[in-house]
Amino acid sequence: MAHIQRRKGYEGVALAVPVTVPYERYSTRGAHWFLGQAVRALVQGAGIDKAQIDGLTVSSFSLVPDTAVGVTQHLGLSPRWLDHIPTGGASGVMALRRAARAVQCGDADIVACVAGDTNHVDSFRQTLGAFSDFARDASYPYGAGGPNSMFAFITAHYMRSYGARREDFGRIAVAQRHNALANPNALFKKPLGLDEYMAARPISDPIHLFDCVMPCAGAEAFLVMAPERARDLGLPHVLLRGAIERHNAFADDPVMVRGGWAMDRDDLYAQAGLQPQDIDLLQTYDDYPVITMMQFEDLGFCAKGEGPEFVRARDLTFAGDFPQNTSGGQLSSGQAGAAGGFIGMTETIRQLTGQAGARSVAGARTGLVGGFGMVTYDRCLCTGAVILEKADAS
Numbered sequence: 416m417a418h419i420q421r422r423k424g425y426e427g428v429a430l431a432v433p434v435t436v437p438y439e440r441y442s443t444r445g446a447h448w449f450l451g452q453a454v455r456a457l458v459q460g461a462g463i464d465k466a467q468i469d470g471l472t473v474s475s476f477s478l479v480p481d482t483a484v485g486v487t488q489h490l491g492l493s494p495r496w497l498d499h500i501p502t503g504g505a506s507g508v509m510a511l512r513r514a515a516r517a518v519q520c521g522d523a524d525i526v527a528c529v530a531g532d533t534n535h536v537d538s539f540r541q542t543l544g545a546f547s548d549f550a551r552d553a554s555y556p557y558g559a560g561g562p563n564s565m566f567a568f569i570t571a572h573y574m575r576s577y578g579a580r581r582e583d584f585g586r587i588a589v590a591q592r593h594n595a596l597a598n599p600n601a602l603f604k605k606p607l608g609l610d611e612y613m614a615a616r617p618i619s620d621p622i623h624l625f626d627c628v629m630p631c632a633g634a635e636a637f638l639v640m641a642p643e644r645a646r647d648l649g650l651p652h653v654l655l656r657g658a659i660e661r662h663n664a665f666a667d668d669p670v671m672v673r674g675g676w677a678m679d680r681d682d683l684y685a686q687a688g689l690q691p692q693d694i695d696l697l698q699t700y701d702d703y704p705v706i707t708m709m710q711f712e713d714l715g716f717c718a719k720g721e722g723p724e725f726v727r728a729r730d731l732t733f734a735g736d737f738p739q740n741t742s743g744g745q746l747s748s749g750q751a752g753a754a755g756g757f758i759g760m761t762e763t764i765r766q767l768t769g770q771a772g773a774r775s776v777a778g779a780r781t782g783l784v785g786g787f788g789m790v791t792y793d794r795c796l797c798t799g800a801v802i803l804e805k806a807d808a809s
Contacts, residue, residue, distance in 0.1 A: 423519065424686060425515055425519075425655045425656065425657060425658055425686065427518075427519060427641055427642065428515040428518055428519065428639065428641070428642075428654065428655040429639070429640055429641060429642040429644070429645040429652040429653065429654055429655070429806065430511070430637050430638070430639055430652060430653050430654075430655065430760070430764050430803065431461070431637065431638050431640065431645050431648075431650040431651065431652040431653075431764070431768075432456075432457050432460040432461050432636075432637060432638045432650060433635075433636075433637050433760075433761035433762075433764040433765050433768075433770065434453050434456040434457055434460065434634070434635065434636040434637065434761065435600045435633070435634075435635055435758075435761055436449050436452045436453050436456065436531065436633050436634035436635070436636075437600060437633065438600065438602050438631045438632065438633035438748070438749045438751055439534075439631060439632045439633065440534070440602065440629070440631050440632075440749075441534060441535050441536075441631075441632065442533050442534060442535060442632035443533075443535060444533055444632070445477070445533050446475045446476075446477040446478040446531055446532050446533050446752075447478070447481070447485075447486065447489050447490075448533075449531035449532065449533060449632060449633060449634040449751075449754075450473065450475065450478070450486055450490070450529050450531045450634055451489065451490050452531075452634060453529045453530075453531055453634040453635070453636040454468070454490055454492070454527060454529060454636070456636070457527050457529075457636055457637075457638055461525075461638060461648055461650060462648060462649075463525070463648065465490070465491070465492060466493070467524070467525055468492060468494065468525050468526075468527045469493075469494050469495050469496065469523050469524050469525060469526075470494050470495070470496040470497070470514060470517050470518075470522070470523025470524070470525065470526030470527065470639075471483060471486070471487065471492060471494045471496070471497050471498070471526065471527050471529070472497075472498045472499070472500055472510040472513060472514055472526065472527070472528045472529065473486050473498075473499055473500070473529055473530070474499075474500045474501070474502070474503075474506035474507075474510060474529070474530035474753040474754075474756060474757070475530060475531055475532050475752065475753050476503070476532050476752045476753050477532045477533050477534075477752060478532075482499045483497050483498065483499035484497065484499075486529075494523065495522070495523060496517045496522045496523040496526065498510070498513050498514075500513070502756070502786075502788045502789055502797040503753055503755075503756055503788030503789050503797065504700045504702060504753075504755050504756040504786060504787045504788035504789075504797075505660065505700075505756055505786035505787055505788035505789070505797035505798060505799050506530055506753050506756040506757070506786070506788060507528070507530065507635075507756040507757035507758075507759065507760040507784070507786055508658065508660060508756070508760075508784065508785075508786035508799035508800060508801050509660055509786065509797075509799055510528040510530070510757075511528060511639060511655065511658065511760065511801055512658045512660060512799070512801070514526035514528055514639035515639060515655055515658065517639075518639055518640060518641055524640065524641075524644065525638055525639075525640045525644065526638065526639040526640070527636060527638055528636060528637055528638070528639060528757070528760075529634065529635075529636040530634060530635055530636070530752075530753045530754040530756060530757045531633065531634025531635070531636075531751065531752070531753070531754050532632060532633075532634075532751055532752025532753055532754060533632045533752075534630050534631050534632040534751070534752065535632075553791075553792040553793075559619075562702065562703075562790065563618050563619045563622055563627060564619045565790055565792055565793070566619075566622060566626075566702070566703040566705065566706075566790070567618075567619035567620060567621060567622045568670065568792075568793060569670060569671050569703075569705060569790075569793065569794075570584075570621055570622060570626075570703065570704075570705040571620070571621050572670040572671075572672065573672055573705050573708070573709070574621060576672055576720070577672075577719075577720040577722070577723060578720075578723060579705075579708070579722065579723040580723065581613060581621060581623070582609065582613065583708070583722070583723040583726050583727065584626060584704035584705060584708070585609050585612040585613060585625075585704075586609070586726045586727065586731065587701070587704040587707050587708065587726060587731060587739075587746075588607065588612055588625045588626065588704055588746055588747075589607050589608060589609050589612055590730070590731035590732050590735070590739065590740075591701070591731070591739075591740045591743050591744045591746050591747045592606060592607035592743065592746075592747045593606070593607075593732045594732055594733050594740060594741050594742060594743045594744075594747070594774055595742065595743025595744075595747035595748055596743075597733070597772065597773040597774035598742045598743050598748060598774060599772075600742070600748060601742065601743045601747055601748040601749070602629065602631060602747075602748060602749040603629075603743065603747040603748070603749075607625060607747075611625075612625045622703065625746070626703055626704055626746075627703070628701075628702050628703075628745040628746055628749070628750035628755070629749050629750065630749075630750055630752070631749035631750065631751050632751055632752075633749065633751030633754055634751065634754050635751070635754040635757035635758055635760070635761050636757065636761070637757070637760055637761055637764055638650075642654060642806065645806075651768035651769065651770065652764075652768065652806050653763070653764055653767045653768060653782075653803045653804060653805060653806055654803065654804045654805075654806050655801060655802075655803060656686065656687035656688075656689070656781075656801075656802040656803065656804045657682075657683045657684070657685075657686030657687035657689075657801065657802040658683070658686070658799070658800070658801040658802075659675075659676070659679035659680070659682055659683045659799055659800055659801075660675075660679075660786075660797070660798070660799035661674075661675025661676075661678055661679055661797075661798050661799065662675070662796055662797050662798075663796050664677075664678050664798060665677075665678075665794075666794075668794070669793075670793045670794070671793060671794035671795060672709070672719075673709060673712070673713050673719060674706075674709055674710070674713050674787060674795055674798040675713075675797075675798035675799075676710060676713035676714050676785065676798050676799075676800055677712075677713040677719075679800075680713065680714055680715050680800070683800055683801075683802060684715070684802075686802070687781075687802040687804070689781065689802060690715075691714065691715040691716050693781060694716075694781050694782065694783045694802070695738070695776060695778070695779040695780055695781045695782060696733075696738040696739070696741055696763065696766055696776045696779050696781075696782045696783075697710075697714075697716070697737070697738070697739045697740075697782070697783050697785070698739075698740055698741070698742075698744075698758075698759030698760075698762055698763055698782065698783070698784045698785065699711075699739065699740060699744070699759070699785045699787075700745075700755070700756065700759065700785050700786055700787035700788070701740055701744040701745050701746050702745060702750065702755065702787070704746070706787055706795075707739070707740070707744075708722035708723070708725075708726065709722065710785045710787070711725050711726070712725075714783065714785060714800060716737075733771075733774040733775070733776050734776075734777075738776045738779070740759070740762075741762060741766060741771065741774050741776060742758060742759075742762040742774070744758065744759075745758060756786055756788055759784040759785065759786075760784050760801075763782035763784050763803050764803070766779055766782060767779060767780065767781075767782055767803060767804070767805040768805070779805070780804060780805045781802065781803070781804050781805070782802070782803045782804075783800060783801070783802050783803075784800060784801050784802075784803065785798075785799075785800045786798060786799040786800065
């Protein structure tokens with residue numbers, strides 16, 4: 416008889432206490448400081464003692480040579496469950512998946528999922544230099560280095576393949592800037608119009624200034640626990656309905672035009688009992704607009720290659736018909752290293768628990784968060800997504 420593997424669903428998992436440690440353009444403080452501020456805010460926000468945090472996940476680029484183990488000593492934590500997640504912009508989704516399983520099986524009661532990085536000239540240089548041997552060996556001999564040239568390569572290939580124009584990417588950036596103006600945590604406070612976007616100086620053709628995230632220092636965090644525990648603590652919370660992750664997807668594609676979301680999205684929606692049209696707000700990982708457009712396609716909101724037409728026909732602001740990156744995303748809030756992989760998670764928790772203030776999406780009950788990380792020259796290696804749902808009042 417053939418063996419049938421039955422995977423346990425994600426029922427009985429809640430997320431609460433979304434934390435953003437205010438971003439700073441440059442900082443001489445180390446990653447430990449930002450992670451510590453995040454844990455302090457989690458403890459204060461939950462009204463618990465830090466000893467009650469018995470699970471911890473940590474994501475950070477600038478924490479090296481330390482890992483999550485060093486964080487426990489530095490912050491005086493003693494968890495019985497620990498994970499270090501080095502998947503960059505996919506780390507928020509993957510931290511949640513692992514924390515969810517720990518809570519479900521009783522390995523931890525309250526898991527703190529934390530990501531943070533510092534940023535100054537030397538720390539950024541070290542991060543780029545040590546990010547990927549594959550990318551470094553492929554690009555450095557030609558005088559290129561860092562993500563701008565790699566994403567220019569990916570963006571140009573996508574444009575040739577599907578007829579996308581710079582204006583299409585601009586619509587994403589402009590809408591996110593509008594959203595950011597209602598987010599007190601966003602670093603960018605000046606409106607951005609499409610004309611200004613188009614006129615911005617080139618960085619690496621076809622990428623121009625407003626296609627690029629601004630590196631900064633900061634942290635993001637949230638707690639994972641059982642819904643009963645969240646109710647006992649009196650915490651507004653959301654429920655995890657589905658989760659997927661994939662690594663090294665579509666390795667035969669000469670240059671990336673799709674991500675692992677396309678392989679697993681049917682599973683994601685089946686877990687949640689939902690379809691794309693049932694999603695009230697979407698948070699995409701947005702280190703560059705082309706990646707957001709790929710998520711529109713690969714998460715099933717439109718067909719592959721229809722992303723340009725999709726953004727032309729929709730209002731992506733928080734009050735529009737397709738609310739997307741309602742915090743402003745990384746493009747207008749800033750990219751605090753690995754914390755960029757958490758910003759969609761904390762924003763969705765805020766949206767679905769009534770904590771988003773002036774940028775609230777009216778009547779939102781469901782949110783989808785995309786993760787994307789670890790780009791090695793011509794593709795991304797890590798993708799994932801989760802669906803969250805507002806918890807009914809009890």
